[in-house]
Amino acid sequence: xTVRQQTGPPRSGTAPVDFTxxxxxxxxxxxxQLYAYLGDHAEAQDLTQEAFCRALxxxxxxxxxxxxxxxxxxxxxxxxxxxxxxxxxxxxxLARQREEHVPGPxxxxxxxxxxxxxxxxxxxxxxxxxxLAHLSVGEIxxxxxxxxxxxxxxxxxxxAALAGQLxxxxxxxxxx
Amino acid sequence: MPDTVIEKSFAEFEVAAGATFRPPGVAExxxxxxxxxRRRGLLAGLLALLLAGPAGTYAAAHxxxxxxxxxxxxxxxxxxxxxxxxxxxxxxxPGGLTGLQFVDSRTGWALFDTCDSNxxxxxxxxxxxxxxxxxxxxxxxVALPEAPDGAAYLLPRDGRTxxxxxxxxxxxxxxxxxxxxxxxxxxxxxxTRRAMATPNGFxxxxxxxxxxxxxxxGKSCDRQQVLRVDDDPLPQQPPVTLRPGGEHALMEGxxxxxxxxxxxxxxxxxxxxxxxxxxxxxxxxVVGARSLTVSPxxxxxxxxxxxxxxxxxxxxxxxxQPGPGVPDETYEVAAAGDGILVVSxxxxxxxxxxxxxxxDVPELRDALRSNPDDQxxxxxxxxxxxxxxxxxxxFLGIGRGVxxxxxRLS
Numbered sequence: 001x002t003v004r005q006q007t008g009p010p011r012s013g014t015a016p017v018d019f020t021x022x023x024x025x026x027x028x029x030x031x032x033q034l035y036a037y038l039g040d041h042a043e044a045q046d047l048t049q050e051a052f053c054r055a056l057x058x059x060x061x062x063x064x065x066x067x068x069x070x071x072x073x074x075x076x077x078x079x080x081x082x083x084x085x086x087x088x089x090x091x092x093x094l095a096r097q098r099e100e101h102v103p104g105p106x107x108x109x110x111x112x113x114x115x116x117x118x119x120x121x122x123x124x125x126x127x128x129x130x131x132l133a134h135l136s137v138g139e140i141x142x143x144x145x146x147x148x149x150x151x152x153x154x155x156x157x158x159x160a161a162l163a164g165q166l167x168x169x170x171x172x173x174x175x176x
Numbered sequence: 177m178p179d180t181v182i183e184k185s186f187a188e189f190e191v192a193a194g195a196t197f198r199p200p201g202v203a204e205x206x207x208x209x210x211x212x213x214r215r216r217g218l219l220a221g222l223l224a225l226l227l228a229g230p231a232g233t234y235a236a237a238h239x240x241x242x243x244x245x246x247x248x249x250x251x252x253x254x255x256x257x258x259x260x261x262x263x264x265x266x267x268x269x270p271g272g273l274t275g276l277q278f279v280d281s282r283t284g285w286a287l288f289d290t291c292d293s294n295x296x297x298x299x300x301x302x303x304x305x306x307x308x309x310x311x312x313x314x315x316x317x318v319a320l321p322e323a324p325d326g327a328a329y330l331l332p333r334d335g336r337t338x339x340x341x342x343x344x345x346x347x348x349x350x351x352x353x354x355x356x357x358x359x360x361x362x363x364x365x366x367x368t369r370r371a372m373a374t375p376n377g378f379x380x381x382x383x384x385x386x387x388x389x390x391x392x393x394g395k396s397c398d399r400q401q402v403l404r405v406d407d408d409p410l411p412q413q414p415p416v417t418l419r420p421g422g423e424h425a426l427m428e429g430x431x432x433x434x435x436x437x438x439x440x441x442x443x444x445x446x447x448x449x450x451x452x453x454x455x456x457x458x459x460x461x462v463v464g465a466r467s468l469t470v471s472p473x474x475x476x477x478x479x480x481x482x483x484x485x486x487x488x489x490x491x492x493x494x495x496x497q498p499g500p501g502v503p504d505e506t507y508e509v510a511a512a513g514d515g516i517l518v519v520s521x522x523x524x525x526x527x528x529x530x531x532x533x534x535x536d537v538p539e540l541r542d543a544l545r546s547n548p549d550d551q552x553x554x555x556x557x558x559x560x561x562x563x564x565x566x567x568x569x570x571f572l573g574i575g576r577g578v579x580x581x582x583x584r585l586s
Contacts, residue, residue: 049208053209081292
């Protein structure tokens with residue numbers, strides 16, 4: 001996935017957003033999206049931080065955008081799906097080989113992560129962007145560089161598969 | 177009904193998961209940017225990251241064997257100021273290009289994958305590796321065995337030795353892809369260990385460090401050392417303190433000289449050895465310098481600062497002499513040799529600093545600005561080729577000095 005043009009023309013006559021305030025307001029939401037997509041909490045946090053670093057490096061320009069958070073979201077998603085992430089993933093993966101495991105996430109979060117994990121990456125991405133980033137079909141299409149019809153198809157198939165997974169998981173939990 | 181279940185699940189997930197994140201903070205973001213700027217002076221080898229994680233020690237090196245005298249590639253300067261396009265397509269091979277690594281102007285490796293190679297949850301992937309020895313004009317599929325599921329990466333050492341990291345295994349060839357062997361992730365072969373070290377096998381790690389799958393042990397000590405991955409300990413350690421997680425970096429020039437940088441506060445100190453670590457010499461610390469870049473032949477060393485007030489310092493004898501400035505929005509700098517620096521811009525574009533002046537490369541201006549969120553990473557390959565990574569595209573600048581033929585591979 002590539003990130004297309006910026007999120008809008010620079011605002012005119014508007015005071016730039018304070019970066020610290022911006023960071024506090026948007027970090028969690030973006031991190032949660034990446035967590036749902038990647039299924040890796042630490043990776044999601046690290047990539048979100050990296051996206052904010054890139055915004056900080058260009059803050060004089062980005063703070064003038066209509067919606068600076070859209071820039072960070074796009075960069076974060078780009079990182080999550082880009083080749084550059086490969087090295088970082090390998091690093092983290094290898095570094096963990098001898099590290100002690102920490103307690104895993106709560107069961108209800110695991111259920112959704114597991115359900116999402118069985119979806120193809122395209123469907124998983126569309127579902128997360130729709131349900132967690134609250135993007136419209138058109139906005140998703142623009143972000144991922146796909147036709148709106150394709151995004152609708154991903155969402156439809158993804159939802160059907162996800163509902164089946166979640167229902168099944170719920171039934172198993174009840175039986176247990 | 178299914179939509180209700182999904183909406184409810186995501187709403188609960190958002191609340192529950194959101195509470196688990198601990199944002200590192202703006203100060204940490206600023207620190208990361210500073211560290212990255214220091215690193216940009218070095219070639220970003222994978223071991224660097226493997227050994228150190230995002231903020232620690234790493235080894236970076238001119239990959240591959242020491243440069244072998246060879247004719248400069250017989251490519252004339254870019255005709256008409258245009259970039260030569262080379263699309264990498266393998267007839268009959270499924271999937272798309274997901275990895276591309278060149279070790280010199282002619283030799284490179286490509287990974288084709290039916291999965292997203294970044295996806296650690298990828299399943300049922302069909303993976304193909306190909307090799308070129310003519311600068312990407314033609315490609316030959318190599319005999320990669322069925323690769324495990326999970327994320328996949330290429331880790332080349334030279335034109336004959338390649339490690340494919342796939343899932344939890346290494347697939348290694350030392351004969352140009354004719355045959356592969358396999359080893360678990362926590363038990364890398366000698367070839368893989370060497371691929372992750374400097375050309376002569378040096379790394380910075382804890383004394384108990386065993387290999388690249390040994391990340392935690394490699395960082396769990398009070399002081400790290402310069403080690404050889406497959407040899408006896410060095411008789412003499414450099415006269416600096418190497419703390420795990422500290423800002424230090426090791427690299428090796430094409431002439432075999434070792435360069436170790438240590439940053440403390442705003443001071444960057446370089447320690448160097450020209451006898452493979454037998455003895456070390458400390459150069460004067462430079463306040464404000466962020467990173468070191470050494471030309472492929474090892475003869476031209478510079479310190480660089482890309483954040484304001486930016487600046488350069490060139491090594492003359494055992495002294496750092498103030499050098500020319502670099503543009504305000506410089507992203508990365510690499511020493512090309514003979515006093516020339518290659519400079520990429522944070523907002524795209526690339527140029528050279530030569531004879532104290534910055535000169536833009538016009539044919540790359542648009543090509544490196546096509547994606548405003550990508551930033552061009554620049555490095556020098558061992559044979560003096562300029563390498564630019566820009567999103568999923570790679571550019572090679574073949575030639576000498578500022579006279580280059582530019583090739584875009586995608």
